[in-house]
Amino acid sequence: MLMSFYDVIQEYDKFALNREIQKADTEDVKRALSKESLLIQDFAVLVSPAASLCLEEMAKKAQHITLQHFGKAVVLYAPIYLANYCVNHCVYCGFNSKNILSRRKLSLDELSREAESLSQRGIKHILLLTGESRKHSPVRYIENCVREAGKYFSSISLEVYPLEEDDYRMLAETGADGLTVYQEIYDRDVYAVMHPAGPKKNYRFRLDTPERGCRGGMRSVGIGALLGLGDWRTEAFYTALHAYYLTKKYPDVEISVSLPRMRPHAGSFPVQCPVNDKEFVQIMLAFRLLLPHIGITISTRERADFRDNLIGLGVTRMSAGSVTEVGGYSNKRGDGQFEVSDERSVEEIRQMLYRKGYQPVFKDWQYI
Amino acid sequence: MTEDKLIIGGISLKNRLFIGSGKYSSNALIPQIIEKSGVHVVTVAVRRVDPGVKEENVLNYIPEGCILMPNTSGARNAEEAVRLARLARAMGCGNWIKIEVISDTKYLLPDNQETLKATEILAKEGFTVLPYMSPELMTARRLYNAGAAAVMPLGAPIGTNKGLKTKELIKIMIDEIDLPIIVDAGIGKPSEAAEAMELGAAAVLVNTAIAAAGNPVGMAEAFSLAVMAGRKAFLSGAGAVREYAEASSPLTGFLYAKE
Numbered sequence: 001m002l003m004s005f006y007d008v009i010q011e012y013d014k015f016a017l018n019r020e021i022q023k024a025d026t027e028d029v030k031r032a033l034s035k036e037s038l039l040i041q042d043f044a045v046l047v048s049p050a051a052s053l054c055l056e057e058m059a060k061k062a063q064h065i066t067l068q069h070f071g072k073a074v075v076l077y078a079p080i081y082l083a084n085y086c087v088n089h090c091v092y093c094g095f096n097s098k099n100i101l102s103r104r105k106l107s108l109d110e111l112s113r114e115a116e117s118l119s120q121r122g123i124k125h126i127l128l129l130t131g132e133s134r135k136h137s138p139v140r141y142i143e144n145c146v147r148e149a150g151k152y153f154s155s156i157s158l159e160v161y162p163l164e165e166d167d168y169r170m171l172a173e174t175g176a177d178g179l180t181v182y183q184e185i186y187d188r189d190v191y192a193v194m195h196p197a198g199p200k201k202n203y204r205f206r207l208d209t210p211e212r213g214c215r216g217g218m219r220s221v222g223i224g225a226l227l228g229l230g231d232w233r234t235e236a237f238y239t240a241l242h243a244y245y246l247t248k249k250y251p252d253v254e255i256s257v258s259l260p261r262m263r264p265h266a267g268s269f270p271v272q273c274p275v276n277d278k279e280f281v282q283i284m285l286a287f288r289l290l291l292p293h294i295g296i297t298i299s300t301r302e303r304a305d306f307r308d309n310l311i312g313l314g315v316t317r318m319s320a321g322s323v324t325e326v327g328g329y330s331n332k333r334g335d336g337q338f339e340v341s342d343e344r345s346v347e348e349i350r351q352m353l354y355r356k357g358y359q360p361v362f363k364d365w366q367y368i
Numbered sequence: 369m370t371e372d373k374l375i376i377g378g379i380s381l382k383n384r385l386f387i388g389s390g391k392y393s394s395n396a397l398i399p400q401i402i403e404k405s406g407v408h409v410v411t412v413a414v415r416r417v418d419p420g421v422k423e424e425n426v427l428n429y430i431p432e433g434c435i436l437m438p439n440t441s442g443a444r445n446a447e448e449a450v451r452l453a454r455l456a457r458a459m460g461c462g463n464w465i466k467i468e469v470i471s472d473t474k475y476l477l478p479d480n481q482e483t484l485k486a487t488e489i490l491a492k493e494g495f496t497v498l499p500y501m502s503p504e505l506m507t508a509r510r511l512y513n514a515g516a517a518a519v520m521p522l523g524a525p526i527g528t529n530k531g532l533k534t535k536e537l538i539k540i541m542i543d544e545i546d547l548p549i550i551v552d553a554g555i556g557k558p559s560e561a562a563e564a565m566e567l568g569a570a571a572v573l574v575n576t577a578i579a580a581a582g583n584p585v586g587m588a589e590a591f592s593l594a595v596m597a598g599r600k601a602f603l604s605g606a607g608a609v610r611e612y613a614e615a616s617s618p619l620t621g622f623l624y625a626k627e
Binding site for chain 2: 069070071072073124154247251253254255293359361363364365366368
């Protein structure tokens with residue numbers, strides 16, 4: 001079998017890694033900040049307690065790098081929840097199969113109505129999501145949805161259950177250009193506790209999913225850890241290691257990271273390791289400094305004022321006017337995966353970006 | 369002396385500064401920049417063009433009389449570049465195409481081999497092809513044979529503002545290739561644009577250094593002036609650079625003393 005990220009992460013013992021992170025001092029931080037290109041070891045320094053005292057310096061450099069690589073522009077997108085049927089038991093998730101909520105999936109006609117409603121608001125880039133249910137949302141269904149959505153949007157990304165390389169190849173040929181798959185938690189022990197049953201229990205299959213997407217011809221692949229499930233410093237490090245690995249191995253794929261932070265949802269699972277705003281910003285800046293060219297996505301899980309303040313510091317993509325209920329754009333029904341904290345409309349986000357001196361970019365890819 | 373003209377694709381260009389369009393805080397800056405700096409050629413990523421909207425459609429901000437140079441940014445191979453180019457033509461973006469084929473998302477360095485393939489195909493289809501490339505003489509020769517209208521070597525990786533790091537290679541291309549050499553990418557300051565022009569570059573393309581400036585309109589004007597100054601210097605024939613001071617009594621004067 002080909003080497004995969006699984007083999008790479010095995011080499012990092014979490015206790016040793018944590019010691020490494022904890023022992024970094026201010027001099028180490030300064031040294032990392034003075035480098036033109038950083039190594040993965042520098043990332044450990046940048047998520048250290050010592051670096052939390054250097055946020056302003058980190059922010060200045062991150063802002064400069066972001067401006068050089070991406071200019072004064074932020075790409076906007078919105079999610080469409082296709083179905084919330086799920087066979088997994090992720091203890092933290094609103095779609096957990098044990099949660100009692102109204103389950104449904106969009107028919108192609110309903111998807112078309114959702115797409116129309118969303119595209120009228122100006123959205124061109126969408127993210128199609130499903131829960132994990134091969135019975136309710138088989139690959140064939142996803143393929144049909146991609147084709148239908150292609151009539152309305154210029155870029156289609158998928159956030160669906162992990163598939164095989166050939167499935168990704170077929171979906172890319174159908175018109176999907178991006179894939180998002182969060183490992184949720186890289187710490188294997190905690191992963192096992194959080195995913196007690198269902199196919200998602202398979203840590204390795206999920207871990208190797210982004211790579212299958214890269215090989216399957218996806219133009220962009222997004223990864224992330226769900227912040228709040230485990231120790232954020234080591235989780236951020238593993239995510240960075242994963243992104244670093246993918247960018248080296250698949251230089252033609254645009255790798256991006258998301259920083260999903262846990263929000264309240266149906267089932268009310270208490271957040272295990274809360275990440276505060278300062279820590280969140282530290283993680284984001286560390287990503288930008290290590291990987292100047294990658295995309296960083298911030299969703300509407302975050303508060304409006306907080307999101308606004310992050311612009312310029314590294315964010316390249318933001319969701320706008322998001323609804324996380326199945327069928328929620330054309331009519332409100334069903335339960336969402338998480339509660340949206342930034343409830344502003346697409347137009348309000350657009351105006352906010354202009355006010356902050358940034359150009360909202362609705363179209364940054366063209367299906368060819 | 370004959371008039372100094374830069375003719376590409378049968379069009380006589382009024383300004384040797386080309387600009388980008390993708391990094392501004394607002395598209396509304398583009399017409400202001402063009403008005404102040406007199407820029408004649410603007411490149412636009414086909415992937416960003418959205419004819420369906422008004423305010424965010426970059427094409428609505430490019431004044432009449434300007435030459436639109438769509439680019440194939442996002443293409444990872446020749447095939448994708450060709451498809452984007454055809455799409456640009458179908459969208460009414462004209463006949464010019466700047467080929468960008470990049471399969472390295474980290475440094476955004478162009479893939480010369482795929483760029484050459486795309487150039488061969490698109491030149492045959494009647495496009496005015498301006499390939500963006502890593503400066504390399506043999507590829508430049510092949511691009512010439514493939515029918516490129518100009519070649520666009522990078523001065524440094526895109527967005528880095530590092531200046532003319534590839535100067536020696538660009539100089540060789542200017543000397544050897546019978547096409548306009550347009551330095552694209554990496555130029556961070558007007559002085560560096562002037563330097564490229566002094567070397568004999570036909571034009572320069574600047575994006576990040578203008579878009580990321582505190583005052584993009586002012587910076588574009590500064591670049592335009594620098595490009596004109598550099599061109600004038602090139603045409604006027606700069607004095608040779610000397611390593612040592614010129615001795616007023618020649619060291620070999622004794623050889624001629626009796627003559």
